[in-house]
Amino acid sequence: MDAAVDIFYRKVLGDARISSFFDDIDMERQAAKQKAFLTMVMGGPAHYTGRDMRTSHARLVKSGLNDSHVDAVIELLAATLKELGVADSDIAEVGALANSVRNDVLSR
Numbered sequence: 001m002d003a004a005v006d007i008f009y010r011k012v013l014g015d016a017r018i019s020s021f022f023d024d025i026d027m028e029r030q031a032a033k034q035k036a037f038l039t040m041v042m043g044g045p046a047h048y049t050g051r052d053m054r055t056s057h058a059r060l061v062k063s064g065l066n067d068s069h070v071d072a073v074i075e076l077l078a079a080t081l082k083e084l085g086v087a088d089s090d091i092a093e094v095g096a097l098a099n100s101v102r103n104d105v106l107s108r
């Protein structure tokens with residue numbers, strides 16, 4: 001899990017499509033966010049409620065967070081798992097889980 005957090009973290013912060021959303025988040029919170037994100041998508045939606053996802057991303061939606069950004073995050077997540085040798089079928093499952101909170105993340 002630590003390897004996944006590390007790779008995913010670098011990908012997210014290095015991706016010009018989405019990195020600006022993390023600009024004013026301090027490093028500790030960023031790392032905690034990545035861990036919480038991965039725990040959620042690997043462990044299942046029971047760990048977080050839709051309301052949590054709405055609340056924690058509401059400010060970002062006001063700053064323009066949209067489907068293209070969610071697509072980018074899911075793409076980077078898949079690339080991370082691929083690098084770690086995770087099977088395509090499992091990657092697809094994780095992607096579907098991340099996708100299942102899309103409407104909550106985007107406040108709709």
Ligand code: HEM
Nearest residue numbers: 018021022025029033036037040056069070073098101105
């Ligand atoms: C695809 C589904 C997503 C999931 C499952 C997810 C998951 C999470 C989780 C678990 C947290 C921590 C909530 C907390 O403890 O308060 C969080 C916060 C955050 N997420 Fe996401 N996220 C998703 C999409 C995105 C996207 C697309 C972006 C931006 C490109 C993003 C940027 C952030 C930021 C910046 C925070 C910290 C907000 C703050 O502290 O003010 N997330 N996310």
